[in-house]
Amino acid sequence: MPSNPPLSATHFVAPIDETPLLGVDTVSIAARKSNLYLDAWRDVRGRPLFYISGAIILLILVVALMPKLFTRIDPTYCNLDLSNGGPSAAHLLGSTFQGCDVYARIIFGAGTSLAVGFIVTALVTLVGVVVGAIAGFYGRWADAVLSRVGDIFFSIPYILAAVVIMSLFSSARNVWTISLAIGAFAWPSTARILRGQILSVKNADYVTSATALGVSPSKILLKHVLPNSIAPVIVITTIGLAAAIVAESTLSFLGVGLGSGTISWGNEISNAQGQLRTNPSSLIYPSIALSVTVLAFIMMGEVVRDALDPKARARR
Amino acid sequence: MTEIIEPTTTRWSESGTRPLLEIKDLHVGFATQNGLVSAVSGVNFTIMPGETVAIVGESGSGKSTTAHAIIDLLPGSGKVTGGQILFDGLDLTATSDRDFEDIRGTLIGFVPQDPMSNLNPVLNIGFQVQETLVANGKAQRGRDAKAKAIKVLQQAGLGDAAHRLRQYPHQFSGGMRQRVLIGIGLSSTPKLLIADEPTSALDVTVQRTILDHLAKLTRESGTAVLFITHDLGLAAERAEKLIVMYKGKVVESGPSVELLRNPQHPYTRRLVAAAPSLASRRIQSSKVVPDRAYAAPSGVEDVDLIAAADARIDRLPASVGAVPSIVVENLTKVFHINTGKLRREPFTAVDSVSFAIAKGTTTALVGESGSGKSTVARLILKLENVTSGSVSVDGEDLERLGSRELFALRRRMQPVFQDPFGSLDPLYNIASTIAEPLVTHRVGNRKEQHARVLELLDQVALPVALMDRYPNELSGGQRQRVAIARALALKPDIVILDEAVSALDVLVQAQILALLNELQSELNLTYLFITHDLAVVRLVADNVCVMQKGKIVEAGSTDSVFDNPRDEYTKELLAAIPGAGIQLTV
Numbered sequence: 041m042p043s044n045p046p047l048s049a050t051h052f053v054a055p056i057d058e059t060p061l062l063g064v065d066t067v068s069i070a071a072r073k074s075n076l077y078l079d080a081w082r083d084v085r086g087r088p089l090f091y092i093s094g095a096i097i098l099l100i101l102v103v104a105l106m107p108k109l110f111t112r113i114d115p116t117y118c119n120l121d122l123s124n125g126g127p128s129a130a131h132l133l134g135s136t137f138q139g140c141d142v143y144a145r146i147i148f149g150a151g152t153s154l155a156v157g158f159i160v161t162a163l164v165t166l167v168g169v170v171v172g173a174i175a176g177f178y179g180r181w182a183d184a185v186l187s188r189v190g191d192i193f194f195s196i197p198y199i200l201a202a203v204v205i206m207s208l209f210s211s212a213r214n215v216w217t218i219s220l221a222i223g224a225f226a227w228p229s230t231a232r233i234l235r236g237q238i239l240s241v242k243n244a245d246y247v248t249s250a251t252a253l254g255v256s257p258s259k260i261l262l263k264h265v266l267p268n269s270i271a272p273v274i275v276i277t278t279i280g281l282a283a284a285i286v287a288e289s290t291l292s293f294l295g296v297g298l299g300s301g302t303i304s305w306g307n308e309i310s311n312a313q314g315q316l317r318t319n320p321s322s323l324i325y326p327s328i329a330l331s332v333t334v335l336a337f338i339m340m341g342e343v344v345r346d347a348l349d350p351k352a353r354a355r356r
Numbered sequence: 357m358t359e360i361i362e363p364t365t366t367r368w369s370e371s372g373t374r375p376l377l378e379i380k381d382l383h384v385g386f387a388t389q390n391g392l393v394s395a396v397s398g399v400n401f402t403i404m405p406g407e408t409v410a411i412v413g414e415s416g417s418g419k420s421t422t423a424h425a426i427i428d429l430l431p432g433s434g435k436v437t438g439g440q441i442l443f444d445g446l447d448l449t450a451t452s453d454r455d456f457e458d459i460r461g462t463l464i465g466f467v468p469q470d471p472m473s474n475l476n477p478v479l480n481i482g483f484q485v486q487e488t489l490v491a492n493g494k495a496q497r498g499r500d501a502k503a504k505a506i507k508v509l510q511q512a513g514l515g516d517a518a519h520r521l522r523q524y525p526h527q528f529s530g531g532m533r534q535r536v537l538i539g540i541g542l543s544s545t546p547k548l549l550i551a552d553e554p555t556s557a558l559d560v561t562v563q564r565t566i567l568d569h570l571a572k573l574t575r576e577s578g579t580a581v582l583f584i585t586h587d588l589g590l591a592a593e594r595a596e597k598l599i600v601m602y603k604g605k606v607v608e609s610g611p612s613v614e615l616l617r618n619p620q621h622p623y624t625r626r627l628v629a630a631a632p633s634l635a636s637r638r639i640q641s642s643k644v645v646p647d648r649a650y651a652a653p654s655g656v657e658d659v660d661l662i663a664a665a666d667a668r669i670d671r672l673p674a675s676v677g678a679v680p681s682i683v684v685e686n687l688t689k690v691f692h693i694n695t696g697k698l699r700r701e702p703f704t705a706v707d708s709v710s711f712a713i714a715k716g717t718t719t720a721l722v723g724e725s726g727s728g729k730s731t732v733a734r735l736i737l738k739l740e741n742v743t744s745g746s747v748s749v750d751g752e753d754l755e756r757l758g759s760r761e762l763f764a765l766r767r768r769m770q771p772v773f774q775d776p777f778g779s780l781d782p783l784y785n786i787a788s789t790i791a792e793p794l795v796t797h798r799v800g801n802r803k804e805q806h807a808r809v810l811e812l813l814d815q816v817a818l819p820v821a822l823m824d825r826y827p828n829e830l831s832g833g834q835r836q837r838v839a840i841a842r843a844l845a846l847k848p849d850i851v852i853l854d855e856a857v858s859a860l861d862v863l864v865q866a867q868i869l870a871l872l873n874e875l876q877s878e879l880n881l882t883y884l885f886i887t888h889d890l891a892v893v894r895l896v897a898d899n900v901c902v903m904q905k906g907k908i909v910e911a912g913s914t915d916s917v918f919d920n921p922r923d924e925y926t927k928e929l930l931a932a933i934p935g936a937g938i939q940l941t942v
Contacts, residue, residue, distance in 0.1 A: 074825075
C-alpha cells in the first residue's frame with residue numbers, strides 16, 4: 041500500500057462561493073432586439089463599404105432622375121465643328137466624333153442604364169419568386185414542370201437569346217423591350233435559389249406547427265416560408281441589377297440593343313470604338329461611368345450578402 | 357514511447373501509484389470578438405492507469421473543452437492559457453505539435469461524439485482504419501495493414517470484417533460507425549482513451565451494447581478511459597470516478613457511488629435530483645425501500661423530479677380513465693419510398709397500431725429511431741393521411757371530418773415539437789408567435805389577444821419583457837416554453853408532445869417536465885408524450901405504449917410496464933436506461 045492514498049479516491053467538493061449557483065435557464069434580456077433582418081441592418085450600418093457604395097448609388101439615382109441639375113448642355117445638340125474636340129471650359133470631357141458633349145451624354149445616359157437595371161430586376165424577381173415559391177412549396181408536378189421550364193431557359197446563353205429577341209424587335213427597340221429580352225432569360229437562377237431555400241425551410245417545425253394550427257398553405261407560404269427564405273434572393277437581386285446594366289451595354293455595343301436615337305452608355309461606347317486612337321476620352325469616360333455604377337451595385341450586393349449570412353458575419 | 361517518459365519517471369515510480377494523467381490548474385480560453393473568453397478555469401484532476409473517469413456537466417460547462425485540451429484538438433480560436441497537463445509525467449501543454457503527433461493516436465486515443473460526421477464518406481472503412489494504423493506506426497502499408505485492420509474491426513465487434521473493409525460509411529448504421537471509431541481509437545492500444553459523448557447520438561439499446569463492448573475492450577487492454585457525458589446515470593454506471601463540472605470549474609469529484617449517494621455541492625445535488633435516469637431508478641427502488649436515500653434539495657429554482665412525479669400522481673382525479681379522449685384503432689401508414697430504380701417500394705411505418713388515451717391522462721409512446729412513433733403523432737394531428745384504420749378524437753373520426761370541422765378540431769389539439777431551434781419562426785417576435793393561434797382562429801379582438809398572451813407568458817413563467825423579442829435571443833428551454841405557450845393559446849384539451857424535452861439539458865428538462873405536469877393538473881390536459889427516453893416516461897406518464905418497427909409491442913400502465921415487462925424488447929429498453937447497475941439506496 042502506498043503511504044498516501046491515490047488522489048482519485050478522495051471526495052472533493054469545491055468551495056461553494058467559488059462557483060456560485062445560478063438559476064436554471066434564467067432569462068437574460070439583451071440590450072437590443074435581434075433577428076436576421078435587424079442584425080443585418082445593424083451590421084450593414086457598421087460597414088464603410090455600405091456608405092461608399094450607397095453614396096455612389098444615390099448620386100447615380102439623382103443624376104438619372106434629374107440630369108438637368110448636372111448639365112445645361114443638350115446632349116442631342118451636336119456640332120460637327122467640335123468633332124473629336126478635346127476638353128475645354130464649355131465641354132469638360134471633350135466631344136464625340138459627331139461633336140456632341142461627352143459629359144452631357146454620360147449624364148443623360150445614366151437614366152437609360154438604371155431604368156434597364158431596375159426593370160430587369162423587377163421582372164426577374166417577380167417571375168423568379170413566383171415560380172420558385174410555387175415549385176419549392178407546392179412541389180410535385182408543379183415543381184417538375186416549372187423546374188424543367190426553368191432549366192430550358194437556363195440552358196440558353198442569355199446574350200445569345202437576347203440577340204435573337206432583339207432582332208425580332210428591330211422596329212421597337214426601347215428600354216422596355218431590351219429589359220424583357222434580358223429578363224426573360226435571367227429569372228431561372230432566382231427561381232432556383234428560392235426553390236432550394238424553400239425546400240429546407242418548409243420542413244421546419246414552425247411550418248408544421250402552423251399547419252397543425254389550421255393556417256392555410258398559401259398563408260403559410262406568405263407569412264412563414266417566404267420571409268425566411270427570401271434573404272439569398274435579396275442578395276442576388278442587388279448583384280443582378282449590376283449584371284442587367286452590363287447586359288444592356290453589351291447588347292447596345294453589339295448593335296442589337298437600344299436604337300441609335302436613345303442615349304445610353306452602351307451606345308456611347310459602341311459609337312466611340314472607332315475613335316479609340318484619335319479620341320480615347322469619348323470611349324473612356326462612358327466606360328468609367330459604367331464601371332463605377334456596376335461596381336457600386338456589386339459592392340452593395342456584397343455588403344448585403346455578408347450581412348444576411350450570419351456565418352459570414354461570425355467569420356469577420 | 358518509453359523515450360518520451362524517461363525524464364520524470366523517477367518521481368512517482370516508487371509508490372507505484374503514479375497517475376497516468378494529471379491535470380493541474382488548467383485554464384482554457386477562446387478568442388472572440390469581445391476578447392478572450394474563459395471556458396475552463398482552474399481544473400484539477402487525475403486519472404490512474406486503467407481507471408475509468410467521467411466528466412459530467414451540462415452544455416457550456418467546459419467538459420468537452422477540457423477533453424480537447426488534453427489531446428490538443430481545441431478549435432482554432434481556443435488556447436490553453438495556463439496550467440499543466442501531465443501525461444505519464446510529460447507536460448502536454450509544452451509539447452511541440454510534432455511530438456504531439458506521436459502521442460495522439462498512439463498513447464491517447466480519441467472517440468468523437470458524432471459517428472455520422474467523423475468518417476470520411478468518400479473513403480472506404482478499410483482505408484480509414486489502415487490509414488490510422490500506418491500513421492501510428494502500428495502496421496506496414498499493404499497486406500500487414502489490411503490484416504490488422506480486419507483485426508481491429510473484429511475487436512470492435514463487427515461481423516464479417518474482411519467484407520466490411522470494402523464498404524463505405526453510408527452502408528453502416530450509426531452504432532456500427534461508432535464501433536469503427538472506437539476500434540480506430542483503440543487500435544494502437546493507447547494508455548488513455550478519451551470518449552467525448554460517444555453514444556449520445558445513438559439509441560439506448562445500441563448505446564448499451566457499445567458501452568459494454570468498450571468497457572470489455574479497455575478492461576482487457578488496461579486502458580484508462582476518460583468519458584465526457586451529460587448523463588449522470590450513464591457516467592455513474594460506467595466510471596469509477598466522477599468529475600462534475602459547472603461553468604468551467606470542477607465543483608465536485610469523487611468515487612461514483614459515493615458522489616451519487618452523498619452529493620455535497622448544491623450543483624451536484626441539483627443534477628442528481630434532475631437526472632431522469634436516476635429519478636426513475638429511484639422510484640423503482642423506493643417501492644422496495646420506503647424511505648429514500650435522497651433528500652430533495654432545497655432552493656426555489658430546483659426541481660426534484662420525483663417530488664414532481666409524486667405530486668402529479670396525487671393530483672390525478674378519481675374520474676380519470678373514464679372518458680377516452682383519443683382512440684386509435686388499427687392505424688396503419690404506408691409510405692412509398694423511391695428506390696432509385698424507377699420503382700417505389702411500400703414501407704409500412706405504422707402497422708396496425710391501436711390505443712386509447714383517457715381524458716386528463718398522459719400516455720407515452722416510446723420507441724427508438726425509426727419505430728414510427730412520430731408518424732403516429734403526425735397521423736393524429738392529421739398532418740398525414742392514414743392508409744387504413746382510424747383516429748377519433750372525442751368520438752369524432754378524423755377521416756370523416758370536413759375541412760371546417762377539421763379546422764375547429766385543430767383548436768382542441770396542439771403539438772409541441774422537439775427541436776427548440778426549429779419550432780419557432782425566427783422572424784416572429786414572441787408575442788406574435790404566441791398570438792398566431794388566436795389570430796388564425798379569430799379569437800377575441802386585439803386587446804383580448806394581448807391580454808391572453810400576457811396570461812400565457814405568465815403560465816409558462818416567462819417575463820413580459822420578452823414580448824417584442826425574437827426567438828434567437830432565447831435559450832432552448834425558453835423557446836420550448838414559448839412553444840408550449842403557443843400550443844396552449846387556444847385552450848386545447850389535447851397536447852401532443854413529440855420529443856418535446858429531448859433536446860434540452862437535464863436541469864432545463866426537469867423544469868419543463870415539472871411545468872408540463874403543473875399545466876396538466878391546472879388545465880386538465882390530455883398528453884400524448886412521444887419520446888425515446890424511457891426514464892422520462894416513468895416520471896410523467898400514466899400509460900405506456902412501447903413501439904418497435906411500427907408495431908406496439910407492449911402497452912399498459914406505467915407501473916405494470918416498468919415492474920413486469922413482458923416483451924423482450926421492453927425488457928431490453930428498460931435494462932438500457934443508464935444507471936441500471938447502481939445500488940442507489942444505502
